[in-house]
Amino acid sequence: MARVEIAPGVAGDFDRIFDHLARYDPQRAAARIGEIIAAFDVLQTNPRIGRPAAGGKRELIIGHGSRGHVALYRYVAEIDTVFVLALRSQREAGYRRD
Numbered sequence: 303m304a305r306v307e308i309a310p311g312v313a314g315d316f317d318r319i320f321d322h323l324a325r326y327d328p329q330r331a332a333a334r335i336g337e338i339i340a341a342f343d344v345l346q347t348n349p350r351i352g353r354p355a356a357g358g359k360r361e362l363i364i365g366h367g368s369r370g371h372v373a374l375y376r377y378v379a380e381i382d383t384v385f386v387l388a389l390r391s392q393r394e395a396g397y398r399r400d
Contacts, residue, residue, distance in 0.1 A: 304349040304377065306342050308386045315389035319371065322391070338364055338371055338389070345384045349377040359387065366392070 316335065323331035341364040344351060352360035355374060362373040370392035376385045388397040 303346050303382075305383045306345050306386065307383055308342070309388075312386055312389055319389065319391065334369070338373075342373070342384075342386060345375065345377075345386075349379075349382075349384050363392075 316338075319338075320331060320335055323334055327334070341362065345362065350360070352362040352373075352375065355361045359374055359376050362375060364371040364373060372390055372392055373386055374388040374390075374397055376387060377383075378385065390397050
């Protein structure tokens with residue numbers, strides 16, 4: 303079972319997403335953040351489940367449409383660890399950092 307590590311910069315991504323959710327869907331904002339975090343659990347047993355992305359990274363699709371998010375991550379098989387690098391809404395054009 304792979305270990306999942308979340309990069310420190312992802313906290314800012316969560317803040318940005320939570321602020322948006324709190325503004326447009328305040329009743330469900332905390333629950334939706336919880337759903338995103340729970341989706342990372344899939345990476346423990348299926349670290350290669352995400353679609354391939356540039357530079358040997360992968361993207362985990364979480365949810366769909368206007369409610370969906372994308373997590374950018376890298377799986378390092380030699381140490382059986384997934385590093386979650388960034389998080390964005392599916393509607394955003396790109397990540398804050400790669």
